[in-house]
Every structure is written in structure tokens, then in C-alpha cells.
Amino acid sequence: MSGRRRIVAGTSTLAVLLLALxxxxxxxxxxxxxxxVPYLSAGGENLLGTDVLGRDVLARVLTGGRSLVLQAIxxxxxxxxxxxxxxxxxAVTRHRRTGQALLRVVDAFAAIPALLLLLLLASGVTGSDxxxxxxxxxxxxxxxxxxxxxxxxxxxxxxxxxxxxxxGESLPAxxxxxxxxxxxxxxxxxxxxxxxxATQLAATAGFLGLGAGAPAANWGRMVRENSTxxxxxxxxxxxxxxxxxxxxxxxxxxLDRAAGRRAGGMEEAGALT
Amino acid sequence: MRLLPWIAVRVAMLAVSLTVLSVLVFWxxxxxxxxxxxxxxxxxxxxxxxAAVRVSLGLDRPAPERFLKWAGAVLRGDLGTSMxxxxxxxxxxxxxxxxxxxxxxxxxxxxxLFAGGLGIWAGLRAGSRLDxxxxxSTLALVGTPDFLIATALLLVFTLWWPxxxxxxxxxxxxxxxxxxxxxxxxxxxxxxxxxxSTMRLLRASVTQTTSTPYAEFARLNGVRGARxxxxxxTNAAGPAVHAFTIMTAGLLGGGIVVETLFNVPGLGYELxxxxxxxxxxxxxxxxxxxxxxxxxxxxxxxLAVRLLNRGKEAS
Numbered sequence: 001m002s003g004r005r006r007i008v009a010g011t012s013t014l015a016v017l018l019l020a021l022x023x024x025x026x027x028x029x030x031x032x033x034x035x036x037v038p039y040l041s042a043g044g045e046n047l048l049g050t051d052v053l054g055r056d057v058l059a060r061v062l063t064g065g066r067s068l069v070l071q072a073i074x075x076x077x078x079x080x081x082x083x084x085x086x087x088x089x090x091a092v093t094r095h096r097r098t099g100q101a102l103l104r105v106v107d108a109f110a111a112i113p114a115l116l117l118l119l120l121l122a123s124g125v126t127g128s129d130x131x132x133x134x135x136x137x138x139x140x141x142x143x144x145x146x147x148x149x150x151x152x153x154x155x156x157x158x159x160x161x162x163x164x165x166x167x168g169e170s171l172p173a174x175x176x177x178x179x180x181x182x183x184x185x186x187x188x189x190x191x192x193x194x195x196x197x198a199t200q201l202a203a204t205a206g207f208l209g210l211g212a213g214a215p216a217a218n219w220g221r222m223v224r225e226n227s228t229x230x231x232x233x234x235x236x237x238x239x240x241x242x243x244x245x246x247x248x249x250x251x252x253x254x255l256d257r258a259a260g261r262r263a264g265g266m267e268e269a270g271a272l273t
Numbered sequence: 274m275r276l277l278p279w280i281a282v283r284v285a286m287l288a289v290s291l292t293v294l295s296v297l298v299f300w301x302x303x304x305x306x307x308x309x310x311x312x313x314x315x316x317x318x319x320x321x322x323x324a325a326v327r328v329s330l331g332l333d334r335p336a337p338e339r340f341l342k343w344a345g346a347v348l349r350g351d352l353g354t355s356m357x358x359x360x361x362x363x364x365x366x367x368x369x370x371x372x373x374x375x376x377x378x379x380x381x382x383x384x385x386l387f388a389g390g391l392g393i394w395a396g397l398r399a400g401s402r403l404d405x406x407x408x409x410s411t412l413a414l415v416g417t418p419d420f421l422i423a424t425a426l427l428l429v430f431t432l433w434w435p436x437x438x439x440x441x442x443x444x445x446x447x448x449x450x451x452x453x454x455x456x457x458x459x460x461x462x463x464x465x466x467x468x469x470s471t472m473r474l475l476r477a478s479v480t481q482t483t484s485t486p487y488a489e490f491a492r493l494n495g496v497r498g499a500r501x502x503x504x505x506x507t508n509a510a511g512p513a514v515h516a517f518t519i520m521t522a523g524l525l526g527g528g529i530v531v532e533t534l535f536n537v538p539g540l541g542y543e544l545x546x547x548x549x550x551x552x553x554x555x556x557x558x559x560x561x562x563x564x565x566x567x568x569x570x571x572x573x574x575x576l577a578v579r580l581l582n583r584g585k586e587a588s
Binding site for chain 2 (some may be wrong): 045064084104105107108109111112113115116117119120121122123124196199200204205207208209210223224227230233234237238241244245249250251252253
């Protein structure tokens with residue numbers, strides 16, 4: 001991929017992220033009261049027309065991204081922190097059996113379809129954006145643990161780490177000075193891949209109607225709600241869909257090289273949904 | 274490790290995974306705050322009414338006791354009765370599985386043909402123009418959530434080129450298999466969702482094989498054309514089978530989305546509906562079945578790869 005395309009992908013992704021985060025502040029008036037007949041075409045007072053209930057599409061687009069982006073960011077941070085801790089712990093522990101057993105449990109989780117787990121957990125705590133974020137984090141942890149574990153195990157077997165062990169360095173010191181520097185690039189790439197997967201899952205959760213309840217706007221849910229009116233006003237479907245695609249694909253393209261280095265990395269992220 | 278002990282270990286791991294899944298299913302549906310009581314008694318129930326419902330559902334018993342009772346029934350093949358339709362969950366399952374398979378099987382065949390063909394082609398010509406174009410565009414496909422791919426198809430076929438029905442409405446008493454026009458869009462959406470990652474994995478595996486010493490040996494010996502392709506493909510088969518099992522297992526998850534969007538009356542559609550109506554026994558039965566199916570597919574794939582590699586060692 002050329003550097004130019006990467007820059008284009010990067011800036012458009014940043015623009016969508018920014019729009020999602022500050023969008024709710026730009027809206028005047030209510031996003032849930034109908035302003036005109038359903039599926040009014042674009043133009044005039046309603047720049048993007050109206051949706052299935054006659055609500056202003058532009059206002060809903062502006063407010064529909066924040067919870068989704070925040071869910072993805074929270075889930076990525078939570079998942080990465082836990083993945084990092086568990087991954088390092090299972091690789092440097094002296095209790096090899098405990099470490100291996102923990103990895104087996106992690107594997108058992110990884111085999112269960114992410115969407116199924118997401119539906120299950122979100123159904124336990126209905127109508128909560130936080131529950132969705134937590135569920136996404138839980139789903140992503142097994143993959144992080146695997147990657148971080150492999151890399152840490154490789155680093156722990158290097159001569160300089162063994163050297164530090166022989167010198168009698170403490171465990172925190174070994175992790176801080178000998179393992180983390182080598183782990184950082186992998187961990188960063190991993191976090192990026194998790195963010196793509198988390199964005200996809202957050203959008204899909206919205207699409208399936210999980211998270212905050214009906215009047216709240218959500219790009220994923222907008223696509224679903226308005227898919228019956230495609231022939232009358234396609235904009236309430238196309239605009240949020242396009243924003244979601246730019247967000248997910250943009251990050252994927254930016255990460256392309258990092259993901260390619262770790263063979264199959266992005267493919268695993270794709271398999272998540 | 275010998276084959277039989279290996280299978281035993283894998284089956285034991287499958288059992289552990291299923292146990293983890295069943296605990297999770299039970300915990301999410303019955304222990305977390307949004308439990309069955311709220312669904313049965315309705316939002317306006319008084320505390321006394323809720324307590325009565327709690328007792329009548331047996332929810333006043335401790336959770337581990339209820340879990341064991343439920344798990345025991347499941348092991349005997351009794352998945353309980355749906356709280357919404359009052360029908361046997363097992364019965365609903367068998368009925369819905371047909372519609373799901375009607376979409377999943379064509380999708381898997383499509384992926385097998387296209388991802389297989391293009392993956393091998395691009396892998397053999399790594400770095401060529403076509404390869405670069407394919408890797409670039411499939412990367413975008415991989416990044417796009419399944420439901421957006423499905424929506425894009427819906428958009429194309431309802432707005433710009435309305436030749437296919439957008440929503441699967443199966444006439445009463447008929448099965449989805451009798452209506453290929455209804456299957457086409459959902460199957461295509463599912464296939465596109467899995468195509469990108471499968472093709473990329475296959476391409477990577479073929480490229481890797483072309484740079485091995487025996488591939489070079491074959492080239493130096495003048496093996497060309499179909500014979501060379503066969504050499505490469507048979508040797509890249511292990512990772513390829515692995516890629517296909519992951520893809521097939523993923524189709525079940527993607528099915529939840531695609532079936533919901535196209536109203537295909539399959540397992541995923543039923544699960545999404547059961548979650549929305551808080552039909553606890555149905556959610557439990559459906560998610561356990563989907564999870565078990567995924568785990569079984571992954572196990573079958575592992576076994577196939579293992580057998581393939583054995584054959585290679587022997588020769």
C-alpha cells in the first residue's frame with residue numbers, strides 16, 4: 001500500500017472519529033421527535049431527509065456515533081490491558097502448569113463465536129451501552145492473550161532475559177527493562193487490530209438492537225431501522241453505513257503493514273464478527 | 274502424539290469448552306440482572322407479583338442447583354419450552370436449522386470456489402498486479418462489518434437493480450430450499466463476508482509454499498502448468514483446510530446478522546428474536562446449539578489437518 005493512500009485513510013478515519021465524538025454537541029433541538037412525514041427525501045429544511053419515524057436524519061447521524069466509538073475505545077483499552085497482563089503472566093510464570101491451564105481456558109473462550117457471546121452478555125444486562133463495551137472487551141481478551149503470550153514467551157527465552165534472571169533481577173524489573181521494550185510494537189499492532197474488531201462488534205451490536213434503548217440514535221441501529229425505506233429515502237441507511245465503513249476500513253488500511261507482519265493477524269480480527 | 278490419544282485430548286477439550294459455554298449461557302440468562310422474572314411479570318409488576326413469579330419459575334433456588342438441573346435436562350436432550358411460543362425449544366431448533374443450512378451451505382460452496390480459486394491464483398502470482406489489487410480490495414472487505422456488506426447488497430438489489438426479493442418470505446408449509454431466489458441474496462451476503470479473510474489466508478499459505486525448497490526443486494525439474502499447481506496446492510492444503518474451518522465456523526456467527534437483515538427464518542434470526550423478547554429457554558437452547566456446532570466444526574477441521582499431515586509424514 002502506498003503511503004499516500006495510507007494518509008488518506010488515516011485522515012478520513014480521524015475525521016469520522018472526530019465527527020462521532022463532537023457530533024452530539026452540534027445538534028440543536030430533539031433527535032427523537034418527528035419533524036415531518038417518514039422517509040422524506042433529502043433537501044430543504046431536513047438536509048438528509050427524515051427516517052422511518054419522520055425524525056431528522058442529520059441530527060440522528062450527528063448523535064449516533066459517540067456511544068459506538070466510546071464503546072469501541074473502552075473495549076479496546078480494557079481488552080488490551082487485560083490481554084497484556086494475562087499474556088505476560090502466563091508466559092513468565094514459574095508455575096508452568098497454572099499458566100498452561102489458564103491458556104486452555106482462554107482457548108475455550110476463543111472458540112465460542114464472538115457475536116454469540118456478545119448477544120448473550122448484552123441480553124443479561126439489557127439496554128446498557130457499558131454492558132456492550134464490557135462484552136466486546138471480554139470477547140477480544142482471548143485473542144490478545146494468545147498474541148502477547150507467544151511474543152513474551154519468545155522474549156523470555158532470549159539470552160538477555162536469562163541473563164537478567166541469573167543476575168537475580170526481580171520479576172517487575174525483568175518485565176519492565178527486558179520484556180516490555182520488545183513487546184511494545186506487537187502490543188501496539190495488536191491494540192489496533194482489536195480496535196477494528198471492537199468497532200465492527202459495536203456497530204453490529206447496535207444493528208442487533210443491543211445497548212441503549214430505542215429513541216437513542218446509533219449508526220448500526222439506523223441501518224437496520226431504515227432498511228425498509230431504501231426506495232423512498234436511502235440516506236438514513238447510506239450515510240451511517242458509509243461512516244461506519246470509513247471508520248472500520250480506514251483503521252484496517254492504516255494498520256495494513258503492522259497486521260501483515262504478524263501473519264494472519266487481520267484475518268483473525270475479521271473472524272471475530 | 275499418536276492419533277487416538279490426540280483425539281481423546283481434543284474431545285476432552287471440547288467437553289471443557291462446552292461446559293464453559295453452558296455456564297456462561299446460564300449465567301448470562303439467569304443470573305445477570307435482566308433475568309426471566311422481568312420478562313414474565315412485565316414492567317408494571319409489583320414487588321409481590323415479581324416474588325411470586327420468581328418462586329413459580331424456581332428462581333428462588335440457589336443458582337448452582339438450578340444450573341445442575343438445567344444442564345442435566347440438556348444432557349438428556351430436553352431444552353425446555355419457549356416462554357413466548359410455548360413450544361418445545363428442541364422442536365424450534367430442528368425447524369430453524371433447515372433454513373440456516375439453506376443459506377450457509379450455498380455460501381460455503383461459493384467461498385470454496387471463489388476464495389479457493391482466486392487465493393491459489395493470487396498466491397502463485399504473488400506481487401503481480403492482480404495479486405496487489407485482490408489483496409487491497411479484500412482487505413477493505415475484511416474491515417467492513419458483515420451487516421454493512423449485507424446492507425450494500427440490499428441497497429443494490431432493491432434500489433438500483435431490483436431483480437431479487439429483498440426479504441425472504443417463505444410461503445407457509447414450504448421450505449426455503451424450494452425458493453432459490455430467496456436464498457440468493459442472504460447466501461451472497463454471507464459468502465462475501467467470509468470471502469476476504471479466507472482468500473487472504475489461502476493466498477498467504479500458497480505464497481509460503483512456493484518459496485519452500487521442494488517447490489523450487491519442482492520448478493528446477495521443469496514441473497510446469499497444472500502439475501506445478503497441483504504440487505503447490507496439495508502442499509498448501511493443511512493451512513487451507515484450517516482457513517476453511519475457521520470460515521465455516523464464522524458463517525454461523527455471520528448468520529445471526531444476515532438472517533436478521535433478510536428475515537431468513539433460521540437459527541440466528543430466532544436467537545436475535547429470543548434475545549429481544551427475553552425468551553430465556555430459547556436463548557439458552559439456541560446459543561448452546563450454535564456454540565456446540567462451532568466447536569464441532571473447529572474440531573473436525575483440526576482432525577482433517579492432522580490426518581493430512583500424517584499422510585505427508587508417511588509418504
